[in-house]
Amino acid sequence: AQKITQTQPGMFVQEKEAVTLDCTYDTSDPSYGLFWYKQPSSGEMIFLIYQGSYDQQNATEGRYSLNFQKARKSANLVISASQLGDSAMYFCAMRNQGGKLIFGQGTELSVKP
Amino acid sequence: GAVVSQHPSRVICKSGTSVKIECRSLDFQATTMFWYRQFPKQSLMLMATSNEGSKATYEQGVEKDKFLINHASLTLSTLTVTSAHPEDSSFYICSARGRGQSEAFFGQGTRLTVV
Numbered sequence: 105a106q107k108i109t110q111t112q113p114g115m116f117v118q119e120k121e122a123v124t125l126d127c128t129y130d131t132s133d134p135s136y137g138l139f140w141y142k143q144p145s146s147g148e149m150i151f152l153i154y155q156g157s158y159d160q161q162n163a164t165e166g167r168y169s170l171n172f173q174k175a176r177k178s179a180n181l182v183i184s185a186s187q188l189g190d191s192a193m194y195f196c197a198m199r200n201q202g203g204k205l206i207f208g209q210g211t212e213l214s215v216k217p
Numbered sequence: 218g219a220v221v222s223q224h225p226s227r228v229i230c231k232s233g234t235s236v237k238i239e240c241r242s243l244d245f246q247a248t249t250m251f252w253y254r255q256f257p258k259q260s261l262m263l264m265a266t267s268n269e270g271s272k273a274t275y276e277q278g279v280e281k282d283k284f285l286i287n288h289a290s291l292t293l294s295t296l297t298v299t300s301a302h303p304e305d306s307s308f309y310i311c312s313a314r315g316r317g318q319s320e321a322f323f324g325q326g327t328r329l330t331v332v
Contacts, residue, residue, distance in 0.1 A: 137319055147308055149261075149323035156319070195260065203249060205312070205321060207261045 106131045108198050110208035117186045118216050124171070125181040125211045127196030133157075137199040138179040140170065143210075144192040152194075155179060183213075191215045219245045221313045223324025230301055230331055238296045238327045240311035246291035247313035251321060252284075255308040267294055301331040 107130045117123035129138065136157045142150040155163045155170045163170040171180040183190055196208040220243040230236050240250060249268050253261040265281075267273035267288035275281045283305075285297040294313070298305055310326040 139320065141323075147310070147326040147328065149310065149312070149326075151320055151322070154320055199319075199321075203314070204263060204266060205251065206263070209260050210258075212258075 108208035114212045139197040221324045245315040250294040
């Protein structure tokens with residue numbers, strides 16, 4: 105069975121500091137994709153970053169980087185220099201070979217001024 | 218990035234009526250569309266996957282007669298909640314992926330309230 109697990113229901117971070125949001129996954133597919141999305145209170149899902157299972161290097165997109173540890177089946181999101189606007193729900197997701205996107209439970213991030 | 222437009226953003230309907238939600242890909246051809254349901258403070262639960270021109274594939278536990286999905290063109294998919302009940306009140310969100318795209322792009326979501 106395929107599963108995505110986010111063990112942190114809520115996280116706090118001080119403005120301008122870095123924060124790591126945890127994500128572990130379980131799959132038997134040799135090929136898969138890992139995603140992080142941000143969901144503000146308005147509800148829209150904002151794509152942040154993607155990591156393919158065969159990618160050798162960790163993905164980076166601006167202040168977002170993905171710490172991909174394949175052997176541990178983890179894909180943690182690192183947000184550097186946190187901003188007040190980063191406060192939102194963050195979802196880790198995995199796309200399997202069938203093309204379906206499966207989401208974790210989410211982590212609510214609060215950035216303190 | 219690619220744009221997916223979902224309409225309406227909010228809808229309130231009476232119990233027993235049907236509600237149609239539209240999901241359009243504006244600048245790409247969506248070969249696959251996904252429909253999700255999300256309860257407050259919870260994750261997105263995949264309801265069904267639809268490929269253009271074929272019947273939708275529903276996830277286990279999702280009533281296909283209650284949640285009708287049509288993907289008649291490469292830019293439009295609709296979700297119709299039939300005979301809506303208060304327990305159908307939720308946030309519904311679609312996503313669309315084009316051929317060769319690694320990521321799926323999301324619509325803005327629809328907040329359905331059944332009274």
